[in-house]
Amino acid sequence: MNKVLTISASPHSFGVDSTQKIMYGVVLALLPALAASIYYFGIGALIVTAAAVISSVGFEYLIQKYVMKVKPSISDGSAMVTGLLLAFNLPTNIPIGLVILGSLISIGVGKLSFGGIGQNPFNPALVGRVFLLISYPVQMTSWPKPIIGRMNYLDAETGATPLAVVKEGLKNGESFSSIDIPAYLDLFFGYLGGCAGEISAFAILIGGIYMLWKKIITWHIPLTVLGSMVFFSGLLYLINPEGFADPIFHLITGGAMLGAFFMATDMVSSPMSVKGQIIFAIGIGFLTIVIRVFGAYPEGVSFAILIMNAFVPLLNTYFKPKRFGEVKKNG
Amino acid sequence: MLKTFPKGGVHPPENKLSAQAAIEVFPIPPQVVIPIAQHIGAPSTILVKRGDMVKTGQIIAKTSGFVSANIHSSVSGKVSKIEDVVDSSGYKRPCVIIDTEGDEWEEGISRDASLNSSIALEPKEIIERVLEKGIVGMGGATFPSHIKLNVPSGKKAEYLIINGVECEPYLTSDHRVMLEQPEQLMVGIQIIMKALGVSKAIIGIENNKPDAIETLNKLAPSYPGVSVEALKVQYPQGGEKQLIKATINREVPSGGLPIDVGAVVHNVGTAIAIYEAVQKNKPLIERVVTVTGKSLAKPSNFLVRIGTPISSLIEAAGGLPEDTGKVINGGPMMGKALSNLDVPVTKGTSGVLIIREEEASRKEIAPCIRCARCTHVCPMGLEPYLLMTVSKNSIWEKAEKNDIMDCIECGSCSYECPANRPLLDYIRLGKSKVSQIIRSRRQS
Amino acid sequence: MWLPILYFVAQKFKVYEDPRIDEVDEVLPGANCGGCGYPGCRGFAEACVKSEDLGNLYCPVGGNDCMSSVAKVLGRTAVEKEPDVAVLLCNGACSLRPNTNKYDGAGSCTIAHNLYGGETGCQYGCLGLGDCVRVCDFDALHMDTETGLPVVDEEKCTACGACVKECPRNLFELRPKGKKGRRIYVACSNKDKGSAKKIGCDVACIGCRKCEKECAFDAITIENFNAYIDPQKCKLCRKCAPVCPTNAIHEINFPPRKVKVEKEPALAETSSTTSVQSEGATEVVARKPRVKPESTDAPKPDPSSENNPS
Structure with a gap:
């Protein structure tokens, strides 16, 4: 019995999950949304997505290898997720150059400048998107109209998103019911202008349910984000149904679904305790509605998430999980 | 819905390979190595010296403080050495080494297997007997049992909770004990209830042992106050605090003891050891050990004398497999990896688990992704x-x-x-x- | 209009601080290592200013020079102290101390130490996971990949004592640097019986007492089967090292023993100079060059050939 035995402290048994599995699980969950995007936006969706994924992974590899001089970690799949999410947050007729620039900002500034995976305080894809949105507002806000089987890329005919239409209309004193927007069922399945991956609430729901089933995410953040959006927009709608859009409209348009299921749930930049996550999610819902209704932009999910990302360290410090057998302090 | 503790927990693959293997009496080894630190607390004081003849069940080291326990010889024979040997702690610690000669038991110990269900001793005497016979918690923590039987003044015990959860994957020693000695267990529970002065006892068993639940449920009506609670399978339900929460829904305060919420928890193995100590005058010199592992030829449950080398248990269960990477004293979640297979079985050895090479090493450490x-x-x-x-x-x-x-x-x-x-x-x-x-x- | 209020508040909450604290702080090395026993250099400066004499205060990093400047600032006299250096009391390199198992846990000595006796047969020796290297603020400790032991860089070591505190097995000792950096010590901390030690490690002190008998100055004491050389009593006569049957006594910075003509200690050629050389390390163990008529000085016994009663 002269075997060299391995020694380590308990536990000696481990779960089967790994960072890779989680990341590729997210990629898998994003595929329905990608399919919807290609269905409605055609070749442009494919080009933008491919460019974002390839450049994100490429930048991660190059920066880690030659700038940071560490072992590249592209195999964990996190750069791929960032690339996909970035692409999903861009219009499908955006020039490739901007996509690559966005990837560089996402990966280089949003992620690696903080030390790489696990260290970034902000969702890297959103950092890239907001950078582009502020720097190239024209390209970033010309939305191609959904046309099934479209084959043209840059010169796609564009139009405003329903959110922008409603915002403009309400600002001009029209009543909500008189504004011409597509049927809700069309909006739910994705027949509307918008960013590549955000249009189909239906496809995102499929992905979200998959992630919930695989326990990649928990229900707390997505449901609370959507719930609080419904609550705050509902409040406004009840006060004045003609002056404000109804909650369902808020849910199925813009980036609400994509943000709630894929962006706000980003593990790295969301709080650790359930209490913290709930507050984080309520904040996102609230800020989204505030920006959509009162802000300068028609859409506010990205900003809301980034703002709440900044509160995460605070939430982690002040909202601890409930300790077992917590002894109430005197007083 | 089955009860469980409400927060956290995992459910690792159960792998109860030896669940159907009946307990076999393991032959007395030619030599036993008995560490004098087998329990939490102060190591015992050795009472014998080299060359002494001892009988099975004779005290060889006595308690050396409030938290300590007596240790008895598990064989009869001659003390050949008292020296430092590597035990399951991974360090050399003093041990009494006895060369076996025959199997002559100390007088006064009844080896009659018949059930004795009339409890003659008074609570005080029961506690004294438990102390005298060196009973410690057999679930793995090895906390001296007499301390848990002594309810501190100002506190009141309401419930006795018997831990038959065995939430550790692979291990089956408690399971087998519940199946094969249910009556002794019940009498043991009655003894502990008498010592504590409680009228209610709950046996918590995870639902993956339906046969044990059934057996004990059949017996329970004839033992007043004892009930069986089937629990949802969830690790670490065998943890004292989790078990109390799961069975009586009370939370032991942070830094507190179970008695603070009126509960006392004992393991099923301990209950049977107490039965034997009180009714049969038998000290804790043997215990049931599960020997298991995916590659092991014959996963088994053995009734082993304390001090038997673990290597001989593995031999009896089919020999150490070729692809062994790790040998664990205990279960995969909380057990301790052994560097040396000559380590003796002690009062706290609930199992010996052999892990294959491919599962033995940890995987590469990656950065925290804050998945929570x-x-x-x-x-x-x-x-x-x-x-x-x-x-x-x-x-x-x-x-x-x-x-x-x-x-x-x-x-x-x-x-x-x-x-x-x-x-x-x-x-x-x-x-x-x-x-x-x-x-x-x-x-x- | 805010200015008067700010001024008032500033005056009201002004904390008086002895200006000499700043002056003392100025001459301190500023490493904030805590080697003096105070929280950082500032704390030490405060203690210096407060204390009547500088008797118990010593900055190991700055040494005597620094202390005399401190004394000058305060107008007191500093106590001269012989500079110390950290030495590792273990010489069980990988090749001399075979592994009996494989540690696979977190890479921290303290964690491994709390878990079990270690990868080798010696439960007192170096675990080689480098906790000491991590706590060293002065870059004076490095792991030697070949021996698996940490190496003290004598030039950089300031004797701050961080490694002494950190090592879970207490394998570091601060010893006087000695004249010309010369010092002799027993590089073993094993407290087992001699026979048990030999199984685990080839270079363990087996407590044979030969050195104790050899020492004319009563500098060597044996406790727990392990010899210790008192640096205060040791006269560096070098008589103990040759009699050690296991090479456990280390002589550092001495010229090689078989001196014939060399002026510089020709280190590379002394084939018996073992282990503790690595790049940048100035510490060199001039091992007793065995004059080898094998009979006089019994080579280390092969553990397997011994009848070890265990």
């Missing part, structure tokens, strides 16, 4: 990721402030971590440092 799974699975509501970080950076005040001492070291966090981070390793380090700091603060 460790926080979700922690049954104590702690934040393992934070505790590991502060321990790694030696920020002990913050570790203490974040309740590191509440950690029960169940290993759920390390089990669950997708980045393979050694969370519990560092938390244990932090605990040992923080407890040092607390101790020195108390002294000053």
Whole structure:
């Protein structure tokens, strides 16, 4: 019995999950949304997505290898997720150059400048998107109209998103019911202008349910984000149904679904305790509605998430999980 | 719906390979090595010297403090040596080594297997007997049992909870004991109830042992006050605090003891050992040990004399498989890896688990992705990721402030971590440092 | 209009601080290592200013020079102290101390130490996971990849004592640097019986007492089967090292023993100079060059050939 035995402290048994599995699980969950995007936006969706994924992974590899001089970690799949999410947050007729620039900002500034995976305080894809949105507002806000089987890329005919239409209309004193927007069922399945991956609430729901089933995410953040959006927009709608859009409209348009299921749930930049996550999610819902209704932009999910990302360290410090057998302090 | 503890926990593959293997009496080994530190607390004081002849059941080391236990010879024969031997702690510690000669038992010990259900002793006498016979907690923690039977003044015990959970994967010794000695278990419970002065006892058993639940449910009506509670399978339900929460829905306060919420928890093995000590005058000199592993030819449950080398148990279960990577004293979640197979079986050895080479090594450590799974699975509501970080950076005040001492070291966090981070390793380090700091603060 | 209020508040909450604290702080090395026993250099400066004499205060990093400048600032006299250096009391390199198992846990000595006796047969020796290297603020400790032991860089070591505190097995000792950096010590901390030690490690002190008998100055004491050389009593006569049957006594910075003509200690050629050389390390163990008529000085016994009663 002269075997060299391995020694380590308990536990000696481990779960089967790994960072890779989680990341590729997210990629898998994003595929329905990608399919919807290609269905409605055609070749442009494919080009933008491919460019974002390839450049994100490429930048991660190059920066880690030659700038940071560490072992590249592209195999964990996190750069791929960032690339996909970035692409999903861009219009499908955006020039490739901007996509690559966005990837560089996402990966280089949003992620690696903080030390790489696990260290970034902000969702890297959103950092890239907001950078582009502020720097190239024209390209970033010309939305191609959904046309099934479209084959043209840059010169796609564009139009405003329903959110922008409603915002403009309400600002001009029209009543909500008189504004011409597509049927809700069309909006739910994705027949509307918008960013590549955000249009189909239906496809995102499929992905979200998959992630919930695989326990990649928990229900707390997505449901609370959507719930609080419904609550705050509902409040406004009840006060004045003609002056404000109804909650369902808020849910199925813009980036609400994509943000709630894929962006706000980003593990790295969301709080650790359930209490913290709930507050984080309520904040996102609230800020989204505030920006959509009162802000300068028609859409506010990205900003809301980034703002709440900044509160995460605070939430982690002040909202601890409930300790077992917590002894109430005197007083 | 089945009861369980509400927060955290994991469900590792159960792998109860030896669940159907009846307990076999293991032959008396030619030599036993009996460590004098087999329990939590002060090591016992050795009473014998080299060359002494001892009988089976004779006391060879006596309790040396409040938290300590007597140790008895598990064989009859001659004390050949008293020296430091590597035991399951991984360090050399004093042991009494006895060469076996025959099997002559100490007088007064009844070896009659018949059930004796009339409890003649008074509570005080029961506690004395438990102390005298060296009974310690047999679930693995090896806390001297007589202390748990003594209800401190000002406190009142309401419930006796018997731990038949066996939430550790692979292990089946408690399961087999419940199946094969249910009546002794019941009488043992009655004895403990008498000593504590409680009228209610609950046997908590996880639902993956339906045969044990059925057997005990059949017996329960004839033992007043005893009931069986089937629990949902969830690790670490066998943890005292989790079991109390699951069965009677009370939370032991942080830093407190079960008695603070009126509960006393004993393991099924301990209950049977108490039965034997009180009714048969038999000291704790043997116990049931599960020998198991995926590659092992014959996963078994053995009734083994204390001090038998673990290597001989493995031999009897089909020999050490070729692809062995790790041998564990205990279960896969909380057991201790052995560096040396000549380590003896002690009062706390509930199992010997052989892990294959491919499962033995840890995977490469990746950066924390802050997925919060460790926080979700922690049954104590702690934040393992934070505790590991502060321990790694030696920020002990913050570790203490974040309740590191509440950690029960169940290993759920390390089990669950997708980045393979050694969370519990560092938390244990932090605990040992923080407890040092607390101790020195108390002294000053 | 805010200015008067700010001024008032500033005056009200002004904390008086002895200006000499700043002056003392100025001459301190500023490493904030805590080697003096105070929280950082500032704390030490405060203690210096407060204390009547500088008797118990010593900055190991700055040494005597620094202390005399401190004394000058305060107008007191500093106590001269012989500079110390950290030495590792273990010489069980990988090749001399075979592994009996494989540690697979977190890479921290303290964690491994709390878990079990270690990868080798010696439960007192170096675990080789480098906790000491991590706590060294002065870059004076490095792991030697070949021996698996940490190496002290004598030039950089300031004797701050961080490694002494950190090592879970207490394998570091601060010893006087000695004249010309010369010093002799027993590089072993094993407290087992001699026979048990030999199984675990080839270069363990087996407590044979030969050195104790050889020492004319009563500098060597044996406790727990382990010899200790008192640096205060040791006269560096070098008589103990040759009699050690296991090479456990280290002589550092001495010229090689078989001196014939060399002026410089020709280190590379002394084939018996073992282990503790690595790049940048100035510490060199001039091992007793065995004058080898094998009979006089019994080579280390092969553990397997011994009848070890265990």
